[in-house]
Amino acid sequence: MNICVIGAGYVGLITSLCFAKQGNRVICVDKDIEKVDKLNKGIPTIFEENLEELLNECLTSKTIFFTKDIHQTIRDSDVIFIAVGTPEMDNWDVDISQVTEVINQISYSINDYKIIVNKSTVPVGTQKYVKELLIRNGVSKDKFDIVSNPEFLREGKAIYDFLNGDRIVIGYDSEKAKMVMEKLYSTFNTKVVFTQPEAAELIKYASNAFLATKISFINEIANLCNKVGANIETVAYAIGLDKRISPEFLKAGIGYGGSCFPKDTKALVKIGEKNECDFKIVNSAIKVNEEQRLLPVKVLLDKYKSLKGKVITILGLTFKAGTNDIRESPSLFIIEELLKQGTIIKAYDSEASPEIKQIFPNIIYCHSLYDSLIDSHCAVICTDWEEFSTIDLSMLKKKMKNPMIIDGRNLLDLEEVKKNNLQYYSVGRGNWI
Numbered sequence: 547m548n549i550c551v552i553g554a555g556y557v558g559l560i561t562s563l564c565f566a567k568q569g570n571r572v573i574c575v576d577k578d579i580e581k582v583d584k585l586n587k588g589i590p591t592i593f594e595e596n597l598e599e600l601l602n603e604c605l606t607s608k609t610i611f612f613t614k615d616i617h618q619t620i621r622d623s624d625v626i627f628i629a630v631g632t633p634e635m636d637n638w639d640v641d642i643s644q645v646t647e648v649i650n651q652i653s654y655s656i657n658d659y660k661i662i663v664n665k666s667t668v669p670v671g672t673q674k675y676v677k678e679l680l681i682r683n684g685v686s687k688d689k690f691d692i693v694s695n696p697e698f699l700r701e702g703k704a705i706y707d708f709l710n711g712d713r714i715v716i717g718y719d720s721e722k723a724k725m726v727m728e729k730l731y732s733t734f735n736t737k738v739v740f741t742q743p744e745a746a747e748l749i750k751y752a753s754n755a756f757l758a759t760k761i762s763f764i765n766e767i768a769n770l771c772n773k774v775g776a777n778i779e780t781v782a783y784a785i786g787l788d789k790r791i792s793p794e795f796l797k798a799g800i801g802y803g804g805s806c807f808p809k810d811t812k813a814l815v816k817i818g819e820k821n822e823c824d825f826k827i828v829n830s831a832i833k834v835n836e837e838q839r840l841l842p843v844k845v846l847l848d849k850y851k852s853l854k855g856k857v858i859t860i861l862g863l864t865f866k867a868g869t870n871d872i873r874e875s876p877s878l879f880i881i882e883e884l885l886k887q888g889t890i891i892k893a894y895d896s897e898a899s900p901e902i903k904q905i906f907p908n909i910i911y912c913h914s915l916y917d918s919l920i921d922s923h924c925a926v927i928c929t930d931w932e933e934f935s936t937i938d939l940s941m942l943k944k945k946m947k948n949p950m951i952i953d954g955r956n957l958l959d960l961e962e963v964k965k966n967n968l969q970y971y972s973v974g975r976g977n978w979i
């Protein structure tokens with residue numbers, strides 16, 4: 547099939563490469579010419595497991611091409627995937643202006659029948675809006691069908707997830723489009739759920755809100771564990787043995803981040819509001835997360851009273867391991883608050899996107915883990931990078947001014963911590979500060 551994917555970000559790039567790997571001819575369009583040039587040269591624009599190999603494999607087999615020319619690409623394609631950003635607005639609404647822009651471009655370029663598939667996460671009702679917009683733009687009804695096909699990949703495991711997802715969701719209102727989508731995904735060994743467009747759009751938000759709620763729930767239990775002397779790992783393990791609960795997403799820490807959970811939970815609350823449904827549970831999950839990500843600041847203030855002039859090391863800037871994505875990362879909120887308190891921040895992350903330097907130009911970026919610890923009053927582990935779990939604690943002790951660790955991801959071995967006599971705060975595994 548001739549496929550075009552509009553947007554070469556985390557979702558668009560992975561979608562393009564995975565469809566190319568399945569034997570389709572894919573053209574991926576992005577308006578960022580620098581991204582397009584790099585990708586055509588086989589240089590990955592994001593940090594993602596197995597990405598470089600797959601990109602080069604697809605370029606060599608000529609099943610993928612990157613371009614800025616949206617007009618010709620639309621004309622040459624049978625199926626058009628939209629994978630542009632849908633960021634959060636200040637009032638928690640979803641900004642779908644990038645989707646609107648793409649639909650206007652399609653309206654201008656469309657020459658014959660196309661299936662337009664929306665992969666971006668969009669509010670319930672967007673499929674209907676897109677259809678009306680195309681018609682308003684003068685595109686005849688028989689020239690297109692719209693499909694909603696939300697994406698569930700996890701950054702860090704994006705290629706694996708795309709090819710081996712738990713489910714593929716297709717919202718459709720035309721048998722012709724359904725058949726094409728069925729064929730397109732026929733090489734995947736994944737359960738496909740065909741449904742109405744509104745249900746498909748809602749499934750994405752409901753899934754993310756449920757997972758976010760699970761995280762906030764276990765974090766509240768972890769906070770209690772620290773007070774009563776229980777170990778969250780044992781508690782979570784035993785809870786997770788119940789098949790109705792499942793062991794996944796029961797890892798306590800300093801909260802979720804990333805480009806999806808924070809914005810999608812808020813979007814669901816907003817969609818609820820517009821439909822007179824008050825999402826009390828999701829609202830609470832959001833509030834718990836906003837407090838949880840600032841837990842290290844609270845611990846530091848309890849310990850030091852004033853943080854002015856204290857050197858704090860931030861270990862990990864990305865919102866989780868395996869990605870360079872810093873969007874909504876808990877570390878950003880921690881750094882922002884610590885700067886307000888007058889601390890000196892030293893930060894280390896071997897993969898974080900360079901955009902971080904634009905957000906915080908005045909912190910010290912270190913090139914090695916142990917350099918970042920020199921003269922530090924406390925190290926805060928914010929990301930679950932493996933490098934941090936294998937840190938040499940005796941070396942850490944020598945480098946730091948005050949050997950204190952706030953382990954926001956519960957990475958360190960408790961026996962090792964005790965052996966090295968460190969001041970240590972974990973999320974539900976004990977507090978020796």
Ligand code: NAD
Nearest residue numbers: 553554555556557576577578629630631632644666667697
């Ligand atoms: P992103 O910001 O990484 O990528 C979007 C890309 O679209 C950018 O490269 C941008 O330059 C390009 N773009 C925007 N307008 C364009 C236009 N008119 N023409 C050509 N290119 C254009 O975003 P992302 O993280 O890939 O997310 C995309 C969508 O997928 C969002 O709705 C998001 O909520 C959803 N989603 C993301 C993830 C994830 O883990 N990142 C997972 C599932 C779903």
